[in-house]
Amino acid sequence: MSIRSIYTRQMKTDSLPHVLILGGGFGGLWATRALASAPVHITLVDRTNHHLFQPLLYQVATAGLSAPDIAAPLRHILRKQKNATVLLAEVIAIEPDTKKIRLEKNEIAYDYLIVATGASHAYFGHEEWETHAPGLKTLEDAFAIRERILSAFEAAEREDDPALRAQWLNFVVVGGGPTGVELAGTLAEIARHTLPQEFRRCDPRNAQIHLLEAGPRVLAAMPESLSLSARKQLERLGVIVHTGDAVTNIDADGVTLAKTRIDSRTVLWAAGVAASTLGQQLGEPLDRAGRVKVQADLSLGNHPEIFVAGDLASVMQTNGQPVPGTAPAAKQMGAHVASMIRARLSNKPASAFNYRDYGNLATIGRMAAVVDLGKLKFSGLFAWWFWLVAHLFFLIGFRNRLVVLMDWAWSYWTYQRNARIIGSDRDK
Amino acid sequence: MSIRSIYTRQMKTDSLPHVLILGGGFGGLWATRALASAPVHITLVDRTNHHLFQPLLYQVATAGLSAPDIAAPLRHILRKQKNATVLLAEVIAIEPDTKKIRLEKNEIAYDYLIVATGASHAYFGHEEWETHAPGLKTLEDAFAIRERILSAFEAAEREDDPALRAQWLNFVVVGGGPTGVELAGTLAEIARHTLPQEFRRCDPRNAQIHLLEAGPRVLAAMPESLSLSARKQLERLGVIVHTGDAVTNIDADGVTLAKTRIDSRTVLWAAGVAASTLGQQLGEPLDRAGRVKVQADLSLGNHPEIFVAGDLASVMQTNGQPVPGTAPAAKQMGAHVASMIRARLSNKPASAFNYRDYGNLATIGRMAAVVDLGKLKFSGLFAWWFWLVAHLFFLIGFRNRLVVLMDWAWSYWTYQRNARIIGSDRDK
Numbered sequence: 001m002s003i004r005s006i007y008t009r010q011m012k013t014d015s016l017p018h019v020l021i022l023g024g025g026f027g028g029l030w031a032t033r034a035l036a037s038a039p040v041h042i043t044l045v046d047r048t049n050h051h052l053f054q055p056l057l058y059q060v061a062t063a064g065l066s067a068p069d070i071a072a073p074l075r076h077i078l079r080k081q082k083n084a085t086v087l088l089a090e091v092i093a094i095e096p097d098t099k100k101i102r103l104e105k106n107e108i109a110y111d112y113l114i115v116a117t118g119a120s121h122a123y124f125g126h127e128e129w130e131t132h133a134p135g136l137k138t139l140e141d142a143f144a145i146r147e148r149i150l151s152a153f154e155a156a157e158r159e160d161d162p163a164l165r166a167q168w169l170n171f172v173v174v175g176g177g178p179t180g181v182e183l184a185g186t187l188a189e190i191a192r193h194t195l196p197q198e199f200r201r202c203d204p205r206n207a208q209i210h211l212l213e214a215g216p217r218v219l220a221a222m223p224e225s226l227s228l229s230a231r232k233q234l235e236r237l238g239v240i241v242h243t244g245d246a247v248t249n250i251d252a253d254g255v256t257l258a259k260t261r262i263d264s265r266t267v268l269w270a271a272g273v274a275a276s277t278l279g280q281q282l283g284e285p286l287d288r289a290g291r292v293k294v295q296a297d298l299s300l301g302n303h304p305e306i307f308v309a310g311d312l313a314s315v316m317q318t319n320g321q322p323v324p325g326t327a328p329a330a331k332q333m334g335a336h337v338a339s340m341i342r343a344r345l346s347n348k349p350a351s352a353f354n355y356r357d358y359g360n361l362a363t364i365g366r367m368a369a370v371v372d373l374g375k376l377k378f379s380g381l382f383a384w385w386f387w388l389v390a391h392l393f394f395l396i397g398f399r400n401r402l403v404v405l406m407d408w409a410w411s412y413w414t415y416q417r418n419a420r421i422i423g424s425d426r427d428k
Numbered sequence: 429m430s431i432r433s434i435y436t437r438q439m440k441t442d443s444l445p446h447v448l449i450l451g452g453g454f455g456g457l458w459a460t461r462a463l464a465s466a467p468v469h470i471t472l473v474d475r476t477n478h479h480l481f482q483p484l485l486y487q488v489a490t491a492g493l494s495a496p497d498i499a500a501p502l503r504h505i506l507r508k509q510k511n512a513t514v515l516l517a518e519v520i521a522i523e524p525d526t527k528k529i530r531l532e533k534n535e536i537a538y539d540y541l542i543v544a545t546g547a548s549h550a551y552f553g554h555e556e557w558e559t560h561a562p563g564l565k566t567l568e569d570a571f572a573i574r575e576r577i578l579s580a581f582e583a584a585e586r587e588d589d590p591a592l593r594a595q596w597l598n599f600v601v602v603g604g605g606p607t608g609v610e611l612a613g614t615l616a617e618i619a620r621h622t623l624p625q626e627f628r629r630c631d632p633r634n635a636q637i638h639l640l641e642a643g644p645r646v647l648a649a650m651p652e653s654l655s656l657s658a659r660k661q662l663e664r665l666g667v668i669v670h671t672g673d674a675v676t677n678i679d680a681d682g683v684t685l686a687k688t689r690i691d692s693r694t695v696l697w698a699a700g701v702a703a704s705t706l707g708q709q710l711g712e713p714l715d716r717a718g719r720v721k722v723q724a725d726l727s728l729g730n731h732p733e734i735f736v737a738g739d740l741a742s743v744m745q746t747n748g749q750p751v752p753g754t755a756p757a758a759k760q761m762g763a764h765v766a767s768m769i770r771a772r773l774s775n776k777p778a779s780a781f782n783y784r785d786y787g788n789l790a791t792i793g794r795m796a797a798v799v800d801l802g803k804l805k806f807s808g809l810f811a812w813w814f815w816l817v818a819h820l821f822f823l824i825g826f827r828n829r830l831v832v833l834m835d836w837a838w839s840y841w842t843y844q845r846n847a848r849i850i851g852s853d854r855d856k
Contacts, residue, residue: 139849420496
C-alpha cells in the first residue's frame with residue numbers, strides 16, 4: 001500500500017465515530033460483530049487475548065477439555081472485521097466527563113463506550129475464604145482448580161495415615177447453582193470411573209463429594225420439579241447433597257456449616273457473583289451485586305453515549321424478573337447496544353431491550369442433565385444429549401467444535417479425561 | 429477384596445525386591461515398562477504427574493499444540509502394570525549408604541535404585557540471565573515462553589512509538605541446537621503467516637528473528653552439509669542467523685554479543701544444559717555438565733544396586749563419542765538398566781550398554797527439516813515429512829497421535845495455531 005493510500009485511509013477512518021468496547025466476553029464480542037458494517041471504527045479492549053466460552057469452563061477445571069478448546073484469540077475471531085482493532089490491556093479508569101478511558105500507558109478517547117466487563121466470583125465479605133475455596137471465572141481459575149483436584153488424589157496416594165487420607169478424598173463444592181452442580185457431578189465421575197484402576201495405595205472410589213446449598217434446593221432458577229430431578233441424578237452419581245445449611249466458615253481443613261462440619265482439603269467455591277468494579281466508575285446507581293442500573297435501552301441516564309451489556313448490567317424483564325447473568329442474555333444485550341448505536345447514527349429513536357428467554361439448561365454429569373424450555377421440561381439422558389448438541393452448536397469456531405466433540409466422544413467411551421496435567425511448580 | 433486377601437497380597441509383594449525409579453521421562457518410564465513381568469515391585473517417583481514428550485515441547489511453546497497433546501499422566505500410562513506404583517513427590521535426598529530416599533514427609537527404602545532425573549537448561553554461571561531469557565524444559569517453561577512471544581506482539585500493537593514498537597518485534601533465540609532452530613523457524617512462520625491479517629496498528633511481518641550460535645555452525649551434531657542446508661532453510665523462512673559470535677550479556681532490552689548488540693524484548697534461551705543436581709548425591713565423579721560417570725553397565729562403581737539412565741548419565745560409545753542426550757538414547761538406557769536388574773535377579777552376568785544410533789532428525793519450520801541416517805542424508809520437504817511421521821509414531825498414546833495429527837493438519841492448511849492463550853494474571 002502506498003503512503004498516500006495509508007494517509008487517505010487514516011483520514012477516512014478518523015472522521016468516523018469511535019466505539020470503544022471494554023470486555024471481549026459474550027456482551028462485548030457480540031456488540032463488536034453487530035457493528036461490522038456500521039460507519040464506525042471500533043476498539044475492543046480486553047485484559048486477556050481470548051474470548052472464553054464460559055459455559056464449558058468447568059470442563060477445563062475438571063481436566064476434560066484443554067484451554068484452547070474453549071478459548072480463541074479475539075483478534076483471530078475478528079481478523080476479517082476491518083473496522084475493529086483489538087487491544088490487550090488493563091483498563092485503569094473510565095472518565096465519563098472527558099469521554100476517555102485510561103490504560104496503563106495510554107488514554108483512549110471515545111464517542112460511544114460499551115462497558116461489558118462482566119462479573120467475577122464473590123465471597124460475601126469473607127474474602128479470606130478465597131485461599132481455601134477458589135472460584136471459577138477465568139482460565140487461570142480453571143487451571144488452579146484442576147491442579148487442586150488432581151493433587152488431592154495424589155496426596156491421598158502418598159499419605160500413610162488413613163484418617164488424613166480420607167480427608168484428602170473429601171471434596172466440597174459450595175453453591176448449588178449450575179456451576180456447582182456441574183463440578184460436583186463431574187468430580188463424582190472422576191472418582192468413580194476415571195481414576196480407580198490407576199491408584200495402588202488409595203481407592204478413589206472412597207472419595208466423598210459434598211455439594212452445599214444454603215437455599216432449599218439446587219438449581220434454584222429452574223422449576224421445582226427439575227431441581228428435584230437434578231438432586232436425584234446427583235445422588236445417583238454419588239454426590240452427597242446438603243440443602244438449607246449455610247456455610248459459616250472455611251479453613252484449610254474443611255468447611256463449617258450452621259448444622260454440621262465437613263473435613264476436606266479441597267473446597268471449591270461456586271456460590272457468589274459480584275459485578276466488575278469498573279461499574280463503580282460510571283456514576284450510576286448499582287444494585288446489591290454491584291451491577292449498573294441502566295435505562296431501558298441499556299444506556300446510562302447521565303451519559304447516553306455509554307452503554308452497559310452483559311453480566312454488569314442490571315435490567316428488568318417485562319415480567320418483573322431480572323434478566324439472568326447468562327451467555328444468551330449477554331449476547332442479546334451486545335446486539336441490542338449495537339443496534340442502539342446504529343439508530344443514534346441515523347437519528348432513529350431508541351428502543352427498550354427485550355430479553356428473549358429461549359430456555360434453561362444444566363448438565364449434571366454423564367447422561368444426566370435438566371432442560372427447561374418453558375412448556376417443555378425434561379431431564380436425564382435425552383436432556384443430556386440436548387445440552388451437548390446445544391453447547392457444541394454455540395461453541396465458537398469450527399475447529400473447536402470438532403476437537404471438543406472428539407474429546408467428549410473419547411471421554412465417553414474410555415471414561416478418561418485427557419487434560420490431567422499437574423505441573424512441577426505446584427508450590428509457587 | 430477380603431481383609432485376608434489384602435494381607436496375603438501385601439505379604440507376597442513385600443517379599444519381592446523393591447525397584448525405586450526416580451523420574452518419569454524416557455529413561456525412567458522405559459525402565460519401568462521393561463520390568464513389567466519381572467519379579468519385583470516398582471515405585472516410580474516424579475515431581476510432575478505426567479510423562480512429557482519433550483521433542484515436541486517447542487510446539488507447545490509456540491502455541492501450535494496444547495499441553496495434553498504431548499503430556500499423559502504417568503499413572504494412566506502404567507494403569508495396567510500392576511507391579512508399578514506411581515508417586516507424585518519431590519525427592520529431597522538420596523542416601524546410598526542406607527539404601528533410602530527422602531521425600532518431604534516420608535522415606536522410601538529400595539533394593540535397586542534407578543536415577544533418571546534428566547537435565548535442565550543452564551546459563552553457564554550467568555543465572556541472572558534467566559529472568560530475561562527463559563529456557564525450555566518443562567510444560568511451565570513452555571507456557572511462559574508462549575506467553576512472552578504472544579505478549580510481545582500485543583505490546584507492539586499497543587505501542588505508539590515506532591522505535592519501541594520495533595524493539596517489541598525483535599526476537600532473539602540463543603543457541604543453534606535443535607531446540608533453537610525449531611523455535612526460530614516457528615517464530616518466523618508465526619510472524620509471517622499466522623498473525624499478519626489480525627493486527628491493525630503494527631505489522632507482524634516486520635518482526636526480526638535472530639538465531640545466535642557461538643560456534644561456527646547451527647546443528648553442530650549434524651554433518652556439515654546438513655548444517656549448511658539448515659542455515660539456508662532458516663534464512664529462506666526469514667531467520668537472521670548469527671554464528672561465531674558469543675553472548676556476553678543479556679538484559680531487559682536485548683542481547684550483547686562480542687561483535688554486536690541486538691535490541692529485543694523477547695530473548696529465548698536454548699543454549700546450555702546441566703544435569704539434575706540429584707546426581708551430586710551419588711558420591712561418584714561427575715563430568716563438566718554435572719552428569720554422573722557410570723560403569724559400562726550403567727551402574728555405579730561404589731553402589732552396584734544404583735543405576736543411572738538418560739540425560740543424567742555420562743557414557744561413552746564404542747567409537748569414543750559420548751552417548752547423546754536424546755530421547756532414543758534415554759529409552760535404550762532405561763531398557764538396558766531393566767535388563768541388568770533382571771540379570772542380577774537370576775544371577776546372570778552384567779553386560780555393557782551399547783548405544784544404537786538410528787539417526788538424527790531436526791525440523792526447522794514449514795516443509796523444512798534435515799535428516800541424517802548415517803549413509804543417507806537429506807533435507808527439505810521430504811525430510812520434513814520424515815520428521816513428522818517419525819514423531820507421530822513415537823508419540824505416546826493413540827489419542828494424542830490423532831489429536832496432534834489433526835492439529836498439524838489444521839495448522840498446515842490454515843497457518844493458524846490454536847493454543848494462542850494469554851492469561852489475565854500476566855504480572856504475577
